[in-house]
Each structure stands twice: as structure tokens, then as C-alpha cells.
Amino acid sequence: MFQILCCRASIAAPVRSLSLHPRCNKGADLWKISRWYTSLRSPACSSSQQPGNTVTRIWGLTQRAIRQSSTRTSKPPGVALRFILGPAVLTVSARLFCHVAHCEADVNNNTPLEVTTKTPAPEFKWHIFWEFVKPQLFPLMGAVVLAFAAAILNIQIPLMLGNLVNVVARYLREQTGNYVQEMRGPALKLLGLYGIQGLLTSGYITLLSRVGERVAADMRKTLFASLLRQDVAFFDANKTGLLVNRLTSDIQEFKSSFKLVISQGLRSITQTVGCFVSLYIISPKLTGLTVVVLPCLVGAGAIFGSFLRKLSRLAQEQVAKATGVADEALGNVRTVKAFAMEERELQLYAYEVDKSCEMNEDLGSGIAVFQGISNIALNCIVLGTIFAGGTLISSNEMSPGDLMSFLVASQTVQRSLAGISILFGQMVRGLSSGARVFEYLSLVPTIPLSGGGRIPYPSLTGRVDFINISFSYPTRPGQQVLSKFSLTLPPGKTVAIVGESGGGKSTVASLLERFYDPTSGVVMVDGLDIRTLDLTWLRGQVIGFINQEPVLFGSSIMDNIRFGKPEATDAEVINAAKQANAHGFITGFPDGYSTVVGERGATLSGGQKQRIAIARALIKNPCILVLDEATSALDAESERVVQEALDRATTGRTVLIIAHRLSTIKGADLICVMSNGRIVEAGSHLELLAKGGLYSDLIRRQRAEGKK
Numbered sequence: 001m002f003q004i005l006c007c008r009a010s011i012a013a014p015v016r017s018l019s020l021h022p023r024c025n026k027g028a029d030l031w032k033i034s035r036w037y038t039s040l041r042s043p044a045c046s047s048s049q050q051p052g053n054t055v056t057r058i059w060g061l062t063q064r065a066i067r068q069s070s071t072r073t074s075k076p077p078g079v080a081l082r083f084i085l086g087p088a089v090l091t092v093s094a095r096l097f098c099h100v101a102h103c104e105a106d107v108n109n110n111t112p113l114e115v116t117t118k119t120p121a122p123e124f125k126w127h128i129f130w131e132f133v134k135p136q137l138f139p140l141m142g143a144v145v146l147a148f149a150a151a152i153l154n155i156q157i158p159l160m161l162g163n164l165v166n167v168v169a170r171y172l173r174e175q176t177g178n179y180v181q182e183m184r185g186p187a188l189k190l191l192g193l194y195g196i197q198g199l200l201t202s203g204y205i206t207l208l209s210r211v212g213e214r215v216a217a218d219m220r221k222t223l224f225a226s227l228l229r230q231d232v233a234f235f236d237a238n239k240t241g242l243l244v245n246r247l248t249s250d251i252q253e254f255k256s257s258f259k260l261v262i263s264q265g266l267r268s269i270t271q272t273v274g275c276f277v278s279l280y281i282i283s284p285k286l287t288g289l290t291v292v293v294l295p296c297l298v299g300a301g302a303i304f305g306s307f308l309r310k311l312s313r314l315a316q317e318q319v320a321k322a323t324g325v326a327d328e329a330l331g332n333v334r335t336v337k338a339f340a341m342e343e344r345e346l347q348l349y350a351y352e353v354d355k356s357c358e359m360n361e362d363l364g365s366g367i368a369v370f371q372g373i374s375n376i377a378l379n380c381i382v383l384g385t386i387f388a389g390g391t392l393i394s395s396n397e398m399s400p401g402d403l404m405s406f407l408v409a410s411q412t413v414q415r416s417l418a419g420i421s422i423l424f425g426q427m428v429r430g431l432s433s434g435a436r437v438f439e440y441l442s443l444v445p446t447i448p449l450s451g452g453g454r455i456p457y458p459s460l461t462g463r464v465d466f467i468n469i470s471f472s473y474p475t476r477p478g479q480q481v482l483s484k485f486s487l488t489l490p491p492g493k494t495v496a497i498v499g500e501s502g503g504g505k506s507t508v509a510s511l512l513e514r515f516y517d518p519t520s521g522v523v524m525v526d527g528l529d530i531r532t533l534d535l536t537w538l539r540g541q542v543i544g545f546i547n548q549e550p551v552l553f554g555s556s557i558m559d560n561i562r563f564g565k566p567e568a569t570d571a572e573v574i575n576a577a578k579q580a581n582a583h584g585f586i587t588g589f590p591d592g593y594s595t596v597v598g599e600r601g602a603t604l605s606g607g608q609k610q611r612i613a614i615a616r617a618l619i620k621n622p623c624i625l626v627l628d629e630a631t632s633a634l635d636a637e638s639e640r641v642v643q644e645a646l647d648r649a650t651t652g653r654t655v656l657i658i659a660h661r662l663s664t665i666k667g668a669d670l671i672c673v674m675s676n677g678r679i680v681e682a683g684s685h686l687e688l689l690a691k692g693g694l695y696s697d698l699i700r701r702q703r704a705e706g707k708k
């Protein structure tokens with residue numbers, strides 16, 4: 001019954017959404033816009049991925065996951081019980097395209113389009129699945145037993161209905177005896193059966209949804225943990241949308257299939273076998289007729305259904321495409337507004353929505369035709385059964401009650417067979433969704449987050465050595481970014497790296513953070529290869545990292561600063577904010593440290609965000625500080641305030657500055673000029689100026705640009 005409600009609710013969805021869609025617009029302008037837009041979004045035009053903080057990327061990932069949490073609409077069935085055969089017939093037709101409608105319901109799921117890659121399809125790993133099911137074994141077994149019992153009772157119902165009809169028929173024929181008294185026995189029995197069957201059904205659905213939800217929740221948590229463990233290179237190679245899709249749609253799909261297979265699969269098989277036995281006992285002749293007609297009908301329904309499913313999938317992808325346009329426009333709303341592109345974005349969205357409207361209309365028409373034909377076919381079967389059964393009744397080979405039992409049992413068989421055909425497709429989809437989830441669950445990062453040694457604090461000096469490093473990014477193995485790069489950061493000293501854009505400066509910082517391992521050579525902290533050190537300790541307590549575009553979380557300022565050291569007291573947070581020159585503006589806000597900074601810190605200025613990021617890095621009192629162009633995105637006034645904070649923060653620490661603005665690094669103990677992945681000049685500001693080489697060239701160019 002639950003399944004029937006779902007089917008009907010899902011069927012209602014396309015009809016409703018179709019009536020709400022705006023008129024389809026196929027104007028030539030929109031075509032042009034779309035093509036321009038498609039080319040804009042093609043891989044050739046997409047900007048290259050920059051190395052970034054893993055947490056920052058995962059932050060984006062979770063935000064999208066939350067946005068994409070599915071909202072399925074459900075509607076009570078609108079068809080009233082008219083007469084005993086009508087609902088059964090409608091139910092069968094509904095079930096025949098239940099999977100089509102199920103896809104349709106998914107349209108509302110904002111599923112991001114999964115980029116098809118040529119890698120082989122992942123395999124479903126049963127042993128991993130078993131690990132998730134094991135803790136839920138008892139409720140699962142309970143659900144199986146209850147579902148089986150409900151199916152057995154379902155087989156009894158047609159026979160009991162037949163008994164009831166026999167009583168009615170006898171009374172009509174003979175007009176003797178007490179009708180109510182004669183009816184009471186079988187009616188009460190049937191009522192009891194309905195009651196028990198209802199209880200069993202609610203029982204197994206409750207247990208099954210508990211099992212399904214818990215398995216899905218465990219899978220989500222484990223997958224998210226596994227994603228967080230992966231190397232930065234993994235995030236360079238995999239799109240956030242695809243990862244979010246695995247966390248949301250794939251697990252949702254897997255859960256639905258899992259529940260459906262247990263509930264409907266078990267019921268359908270038991271009922272098909274049981275009811276066939278009943279049919280044979282009631283009338284072998286009529287059963288023979290049914291055996292010929294039914295499979296043909298179900299087969300035709302399955303073929304038509306698979307065509308509609310394909311249509312539904314295409315429509316679903318189109319809706320996801322439209323959602324992608326809206327997602328990108330809303331996510332980059334400031335850029336859209338800055339270029340006054342609201343109208344253009346609206347047109348792009350309208351084009352995609354109109355296309356999806358058109359496809360959904362086609363799907364709706366397909367469903368309508370299918371429902372019409374299947375209703376006619378199924379009603380004809382009923383008619384044919386009554387006709388053939390009537391002949392058998394007239395020759396006394398069957399009673400009216402037997403005919404009634406036969407009709408209801410054959411409806412149950414039709415329903416069950418349709419259920420099995422749906423189930424098969426659903427199972428295939430569920431297994432491939434599960435396989436995609438398990439693929440990432442079993443991924444082992446090449447850079448483990450924990451394990452390895454720690455250097456006790458009193459002896460930690462903060463000396464860093466890059467020795468003979470060569471490096472290519474895993475996603476671009478052909479491009480050597482660093483070649484035989486060597487550099488020493490003496491304890492407590494400030495070393496700056498300058499050079500042309502794309503020369504590999506930020507890559508040096510990424511290697512120190514161990515976002516990547518060098519292709520050859522070693523990075524050392526206090527004379528120890530960082531590959532032998534505990535990475536969580538190194539990133540969490542030894543190195544503070546501040547980059548050009550600090551990403552804040554959409555929580556309070558207090559929480560954002562505490563992100564650097566979760567166990568920090570309020571006093572420690574305030575102290576870090578003071579060191580970062582942030583305390584003044586924070587206390588100026590009406591809510592002070594409780595001020596919520598908006599998505600990615602959108603309600604703060606660039607300088608304010610940067611100072612909170614500095615406080616976040618300082619709160620862990622790092623021995624080594626990496627500033628990757630920390631002030632280059634700021635205006636002169638913000639830069640001055642942030643620079644003040646940085647000057648204070650760098651005292652007594654080993655500091656690596658990746659700099660664009662050369663004015664900010666004049667005071668560094670050592671300035672290294674990078675070109676083509678190696679250091680070509682090194683010395684103090686004055687020494688390099690006196691040398692008249694690349695550094696003085698850069699200074700000259702920057703001064704000239706400043707004057708323009």
C-alpha cells in the first residue's frame with residue numbers, strides 16, 4: 001500500500017509541474033545565448049584549478065550538500081474506491097510505470113549533472129555493504145519476517161473475498177436464512193485479516209525505513225570522512241559537484257533501491273508464487289488463460305516503461321542543467337551584478353527551464369498514453385476473465401465466489417509481476433549508485449593525515465629546508481613546476497619569494513604544507529623529512545597558513561577564529577584577535593564576537609576577513625608562518641592595517657612570504673627571486689637592488705605600474 005501511495009504521489013508530480021511551467025520559448029536569441037554560454041562553460045574555457053586548502057574546498061562541498069538535500073513531494077491518492085475492481089486495475093497501471101514516476105520525482109532533487117568519464121564503472125563491493133548492514137541486522141531481519149508474513153496474508157485475502165461473495169450469491173439465489181448472521185463469520189475473519197495485514201505492513205515499513213535511514217546516514221558520514229581524508233590532488237582531479245552527488249543523490253538512490261528490494265521484492269515474489277497456486281486451485285483452465293496473456297502484457301509494459309524512463313532521465317538531466325545555471329548565477333551574484341548581467345542570466349535560465357518544460361511535457365504525454373493503454377488492457381483482462389469465468393459458472397465448474405477470488409488473486413499477480421519488473425531496473429540503478437559510493441569509501445590517500453613523529457616543543461626550532469626539489473602537479477605530470485629547487489628558512493627568520501606569475505611560488509608553500517609530495521627531493525622541518533612527521537600535528541600546530549583569499553565559514557567570528565584551535569578559550573580567541581589587529585572592528589559590531597559573517601565571510605570587508613584569518617592562524621601559536629600573498633588583494637589602507645598585524649605576528653617565528661607587492665617584503669631577512677621553478681637570485685633588498693638583476697627589474701616594473 002505504501003508503495004502504491006508513493007507511485008500515485010510521484011505520478012501526480014509531473015502533471016502539477018507541467019501546469020506550472022512558463023510557456024516554452026524557442027526564440028533564436030536564446031539559442032545564440034545558449035551556444036555562447038555553452039562555449040563559455042566548456043572545459044577549454046574553464047579556468048585552471050588552483051591549489052587550495054583542503055578544508056576550504058570541503059567547505060564548499062558541504063554547503064552544496066546541504067543545498068542539495070532532497071525534498072520529495074508526496075500527495076495522498078486522489079482516487080476514491082469506487083467498486084471493488086477499479087482500484088486494483090488503477091493500481092496495477094500505476095505500478096507498471098512507478099519507476100518512471102519515481103525518476104520524475106527525482107527531478108525535484110536538484111541533482112547536479114555527473115560528468116561522464118571514460119574510467120571503468122566501479123564495482124559493487126558486497127563486503128563493504130555488509131559492514132553497513134551488520135549493525136542493523138536485527139531490525140532488518142524483523143522487517144523481512146514481517147514483510148513475508150504480510151505477503152502470505154495477502155494471498156489469503158482473495159480466497160476469503162470469494163467465500164464472502166459465495167455467501168452473498170447463495171442468499172440472492174435462495175433468499176433464505178439470516179443474511180447478517182451468515183455474513184458475520186467470514187466478514188469478521190476478513191476484517192481481522194485486514195487488521196493484521198495492516199499492522200504487519202506498518203511494522204515492516206517502520207523497521208525498513210529505520211534500517212534504510214541508518215544505513216544511509218552511516219554511509220554519508222563514512223563517505224564524508226573518507227573525502228576529507230583524501231589528498232589535495234584528489235580534489236584537483238574530481239569536481240566538487242560530482243563528489244556532492246555521491247554524498248546526496250547516489251546514497252539516496254541506493255537507499256531507495258535497498259528498501260524497495262527488501263519490501264517489494266520479497267512481497268512480489270511471495271505473492272506471485274502464492275497467488276498462482278491459489279489461481280490453479282480455483283480454476284486450472286482460467287489459470288492457463290492467464291499464464292498466456294499476463295506475461296505478454298507485463299512485457300509490453302516493461303518495454304514502454306523503459307522508454308519512458310529514458311525520457312524521464314533526460315528530463316531530469318535537463319532540470320539539473322537549469323539548476324546548474326541558477327546555482328552558478330546565485331553563487332556568483334556579486335559578479336553578475338557588477339557586470340549588470342541579471343537579464344542575461346535570467347534568459348539563460350529561462351532557456352534551460354523552457355527546454356526542461358518541453359521535455360517534461362513530452363514525458364507527461366507519454367505517461368498519459370501509457371496509463372490510458374494499460375487501463376484499457378487491464379480492464380479487458382478483467383472483462384475477459386469475467387466472460388470466461390461466467391462460462392465456467394454456467395457449466396457449474398466454478399462458483400461466483402471462486403470467480404471473485406480468481407479476479408482479485410489475478411490482480412495481485414499482475415501487481416506483483418509489475419513490481420518485479422520495476423524492481424529489476426531499480427536494483428541495477430541501486431547497485432551502480434552503491435558502487436559509486438563504495439569506490440570513494442575504499443580510496444586510500446597517498447598522504448596519510450596521522451601517524452609519524454612529532455618534535456617536542458622545547459626543541460622545535462622551526463628550521464625549514466627544501467632540498468633539491470623537483471615537482472609536477474599530479475593532474476599535469478608533463479609540466480615541471482619546480483626543478484632542483486633548494487632553499488633554507490633559518491629558525492626565526494623571514495624569507496620572501498618573489499618572481500613572475502606562474503613561476504611556482506605558491507607551489508613551494510603547498511609543498512611545505514604537504515598538500516603534495518615532491519616528485520623528487522625532500523622538504524625538512526628541523527632536519528627531519530616531513531614525510532616522517534605526523535601531518536595533523538604539522539598542519540594543526542606547527543605551520544600557520546594565511547593566503548590571499550581567506551575563506552571564512554558562515555558562522556560567528558568567535559567560531560571562525562577558534563577553527564585554528566578548537567579547544568581555545570574565549571580569552572585566547574580575543575588575544576589572537578588583538579594580535580591580528582581585529583579586536584577593534586569586531587567589538588565595533590553590535591554582536592561583537594558573535595557576529596555571523598555570512599556565506600564565506602561575505603558580510604566582511606577584504607581587510608577584515610584577512611585579519612580574522614590571521615587571528616585564526618595565530619591562535620595555534622605556530623612556529624612557522626606561511627603568508628601566501630596575504631595582502632595583495634587589499635587596498636592601501638587595509639594593507640597597512642593588515643601589514644601591521646602581520647609584522648606583529650611574524651616576530652619570533654620562521655616566516656615564508658610569497659609576495660606580489662615587493663613593498664611588503666623589503667624588511668625580509670632573505671629575498672629569493674624565482675624563475676622557471678628555481679631560485680635565480682637571493683639576498684637582502686639592498687643587495688638585490690645593488691645587483692641590478694631580475695629583482696631590480698621587478699621593482700622598476702612595479703613602480704612604473706604604480707605611477708600609471
Ligand SMILES: Nc1ncnc2c1ncn2[C@@H]1O[C@H](COP(=O)(O)OP(=O)(O)OP(=O)(O)O)[C@@H](O)[C@H]1O
Pocket residue numbers: 048049050051236473475476481500501502503504505506507508
Ligand atoms: N593544482 C594545480 N594543478 C595543476 N597545475 C597547477 C596547480 N596549481 C598551480 N598549477 C600550475 O603550476 C604553475 C605554478 O603555479 P603557482 O601557483 O605555484 O605559481 P605562482 O608563482 O604562485 O603564481 P602567482 O604569482 O600568479 O600566484 C602554474 O603554471 C600553474 O598553472
